[in-house]
Amino acid sequence: MDRVTAATVFNRICELGSLSAAARALDISRPMVSRYLDEMEKWAGARLLHRSSRRLTITPAGEKILEKSRVLARLAEEIAEQGAQREVQGTLRVACAHSTATHILGPMIPAFLARYPALRIELEINNQSVSLIGERIDLAVRITNDPEPGTIARRLGECASVVCASPGYLQQHGAPQTPQELTQHNCLHYSRFAGQNWQFKDRNGEVVNTAIRGNFSAGISSVLCDAAIAGCGLAMVPEMEARAAIGSGKLQLVMSDFTPKTLGIYGLYLSRELQPAALRLFLAAVQQQLADDSLLATGKTA
CATH class of the missing domain: 3.40.190.290 (D-Maltodextrin-Binding Protein; domain 2)
Incomplete structure (x- = not known):
């Protein structure tokens, strides 16, 4: 299995406190998260987490590995971004409600555009549902527990x-x-x-x-x-x-x-197969923004 991905999964488990939460955040299955965690423990040659039916606790070995895995994940992201910067261009049209624009997307978009300067983002702020096809919207970010039918709904985080x-x-x-x-x-x-x-x-x-x-x-x-x-x-x-x-x-x-x-925060788009690089990277950036914001709200540190 891909050890860089295993490190990323391990990092997210530690951030969110459960395998199920990591699976939702990374949009992969719960059994796949377990397989990546097993891979990390085989790679490290030690148990990294104590697992019980109620909670996860990180072991001393896990604390040391977590420091290294965070560095590894950051290096992998930087290498991937160097290649992505050359291919991310064009216009990404994003629809969202007023509060989502103010508290989630607005704070992260400047850094995202600085990372991908050839990209243009058009933010359509509207509290009503929009037609992705009719209004040429690439992505709608919605706070709801009932995502609009007829779209791919990727859960990005939670709204308390x-x-x-x-x-x-x-x-x-x-x-x-x-x-x-x-x-x-x-x-x-x-x-x-x-x-x-x-x-x-x-x-x-x-x-x-x-x-x-x-x-x-x-x-x-x-x-x-x-x-x-x-x-x-x-x-x-x-x-x-x-x-x-x-x-x-x-x-x-x-x-x-x-x-x-609690309500879910979803990214709604039309195709999982024909997903442009800009959309894929923007979804990942929103997901990371929400994870960081959740840690801030609970007083934890990454």
Whole structure:
């Protein structure tokens, strides 16, 4: 097996904490991830991870190998990029929603274009679904658990949500401790969702659905964040959207015992076989951006 790929797989397992998560991130099967991990352990001549039904822990030997495998993966990427820079050109049309452009694609595109200067990217920002064929879109990046049919949907990462409100609102109305208490609050909601129902998981993994109501809805999460900061009510928004306001104290998290439903972040395109180099590299860059952002959000380091 390809040892460079095995090193890349090992790196991603360590970053994400599970073989299943690494399989999803790399778009390969779970058994293939296990085979690459076995290859790394044979190559190293030592057990690199302790595996149990609940968690993975890296061994002392694994810590040493991880340092080396990261260097190997970076060198392989640099060598591949030297060849890719000569072939990546033309125009890549990418469609996404406003929050995706602001928090995911916008921050990574300058570095990507610097790496591939012959490439042109056209970013179409639209909160509505687009026709990939009709609007000549090469890639749509969507936050959803129901990717649009008729396309290839590659899962690139996950979008965690939070429920938050301004300190002033919570001082006046109190902070809900359970989803059931949300019925006593003004809930600012996303207008594109059919029905106003917020879903959570409790500490035991049980799903809790709660019908909510409120006097304001919007199709853009940044507008809901601004309304929450202004004291209008509670909002459920992507964590990446609320992160800065939470860090500055303008918003506070509520209901720490309940986790809002997580959404997938997908790259949608039309053909797996006729995939241009620019699209393949851009998908990989988005996936890496999301992995890095996830590590930042959880306070981990790569």
